[in-house]
Amino acid sequence: MSAPRYHGPLARRFRALRTPRPDPWPAEISAAVNAKSAVPLCPNCLLPQEPHPWFCRQCGFPTGDFVALNPYLNIFVVGEVLRRGVLGAPERRLGTQLFLIVFSASQHAVFAPAYWFWMWRRSCGRPIGEERRDVFAIDEKTS
Numbered sequence: 001m002s003a004p005r006y007h008g009p010l011a012r013r014f015r016a017l018r019t020p021r022p023d024p025w026p027a028e029i030s031a032a033v034n035a036k037s038a039v040p041l042c043p044n045c046l047l048p049q050e051p052h053p054w055f056c057r058q059c060g061f062p063t064g065d066f067v068a069l070n071p072y073l074n075i076f077v078v079g080e081v082l083r084r085g086v087l088g089a090p091e092r093r094l095g096t097q098l099f100l101i102v103f104s105a106s107q108h109a110v111f112a113p114a115y116w117f118w119m120w121r122r123s124c125g126r127p128i129g130e131e132r133r134d135v136f137a138i139d140e141k142t143s
């Protein structure tokens with residue numbers, strides 16, 4: 001292999017992205033996740049999901065494999081993302097705030113200033129509401 005031509009920090013960063021990284025998971029976990037008998041979980045509440053659901057039956061989070069690609073169901077995914085931007089504790093991550101500003105402007109440009117106002121209220125510690133999370137209870141069928 002020839003010596004790299006560029007040695008700057010950006011070139012080193014790009015070179016590091018190209019080199020394959022070792023798998024952080026043990027082989028048995030990778031095999032269990034990729035097994036045909038593996039059960040998908042809700043990314044919001046970790047409830048085991050039935051085959052081909054569109055929404056989690058416990059928390060209502062869009063969980064299906066292609067929910068984000070379905071034009072009608074995509075509305076619920078966008079709503080969940082935007083809802084998370086204005087509920088709960090103040091968001092301190094600058095990247096998340098910038099994403100929500102651009103995403104809200106791209107999705108609903110007319111209503112984006114109202115959304116930004118709610119984001120600002122959340123950053124002041126006065127969100128428009130609290131996130132409602134039910135207590136996770138495993139029933140007998142899924143355990």
Ligand SMILES: [Zn+2]
Nearest residue numbers: 042045056059
């Ligand atoms: Zn769920």
